[in-house]
Amino acid sequence: MRILGLDVGSKTIGVALSDALKLTAQGVTTLAWSEHDMSSADKELQNIIEEFDVSEIVVGLPKxxxxxxxxxxxxxxxxxxxxxxxxxxxxxxxxxxxxxxxxERALLEADVSRNKRKKVIDKMAAVMILQSFLNQNQ
Incomplete structure (x- = not known):
């Protein structure tokens, strides 16, 4: 059983998963969605939850x-x-x-181009949210 991590933005949701031992987080994908239609990513999330036997979800809370x-x-x-x-x-x-x-800082340090950064930033943020959660709960 794994934990699903989500970085929810206004147009995209970054998605990360823990490993089976719930020690590390890996980026999975970035889903397009609309905050005005909260069901718009349901099908993709359902597929991920079923495929990876997800037992709980962590959602980033922006403060x-x-x-x-x-x-x-x-x-x-x-x-x-x-x-x-x-x-x-x-x-x-x-x-x-x-x-x-x-x-963003990690991607800049890795010399990732601006175009590529835009494509992976939400997924990377989801990894950081989930990894922080895993570290705190070990």
């Missing part, structure tokens, strides 16, 4: 640097509750402050 939750954070909370109802799995919210910044 302001002072710890308050803004509009994006509220949307993540709503989406998390929806995922719980839809897939009947426990969903954890995990503070994702600075994960996208860290992912």
């Amino acid at each position: 302001h640097m002072n710890g308050t939750i803004g509009e994006r954070g509220e949307l993540s909370k709503i989406y998390s509750k929806r995922l719980e109802r839809k897939f009947h799995l426990p969903v954890h919210l995990y503070d994702e402050r600075l994960t996208t910044v860290a992912a």
Whole structure:
């Protein structure tokens, strides 16, 4: 059984999975979706959940640097509750402050072109969210 990590944006969802021992996170894909139609990524998520025997989900919770939750954070909370109802799995919210910044920095240090960075940044952020969650819960 694995843990699914999600970085939920306004147009895409970065997806990561833990290994079977729940020690490491690997990037899987980036899904296109619309925050105005929260069911738009359901089919792809269902396929991933079934294929990889997912037992729980971690969703990044964007917070302001002072710890308050803004509009994006509220949307993540709503989406998390929806995922719980839809897939009947426990969903954890995990503070994702600075994960996208860290992912961008790592890609810059690896000299990844701007065009390629745009394609993988959400998936990389999902990896960082999930890996942080795994590290905290070991």
